[in-house]
Amino acid sequence: MTVIQMGPQDGLYYEYFPVSNEKCVTFVFFNAITSDTNAWETVIARSLRESGHGTLTFNYRGQTDSPFSPDLTLDENLIVSDAITLLNEIKPKRPLFVGLSIGGLFAARTYLAGSSACGLVLINTLRKNGPRLQWVGDALVRAVTVGGLDMFRDLFLPLLMNEQWQQENRKSFLKEPPDYQPLSENHGHFKLLSAAGRLSDWDVVYEKLDLPCLVVTGLQDHVFLELDVVDELCSRLPKMKRIDIEGAGHLLPAEVPEELVVSLNAFAQEIE
16 A cells, blocks of 8 residues: 655555556545545556556545544645646656546546646536535435445436446445445545535636646536536536547446446547
């Protein structure tokens, strides 16, 4: 296990593989809030490495194997600052940022804060501040307060995942009421959901994302997807390419990883 120390009680778990082909890029992956490196390493990162690309996956403080101080606020500013620190330490060759869900917001903020990148991939990221998004964020926190991540998954995965994934995985969910356990307010995922998940600012100056951008949207996302918002924000990206995937929902690395690998490889080749 590789951890970069961020303080006496704090660190970032990461997995780094440099490029094996000098013409390739290093994919730097930014997680969703309740995810970890396994979302990328199970299929996607391994497949990209087989094509010669480098990969850097890491967990935010509060995610698996990334410790944090008990009094620390795990918010957007901390995540972006940590990402910059990690990138400055690793110095990956030709980094290409890839963010899933809110991870795309953190990736964009990291670039706008001055980190170098040759491209940016936003997977189900584009959304706007407003009462609907705030309500969803508050509801996620309420769900884990009452029944932990199990209740959160049982309530939201049918709305986030595609129908094929639902059919194949439903048997692993829907616990009996006594089996739900509240998530402690000191748990990393609770602190991430209540701070970064609820309080992040989605008002990005998209016009300043002046690098090649790939926007990937799963059309079966029934929680965060608002197509008119995606259309509007895409129009503000100076160098934008867009892919809509009809057979995917919100969490593409779990639903259509092979299709996502093809799109990432193609985008990297265009940048090369």
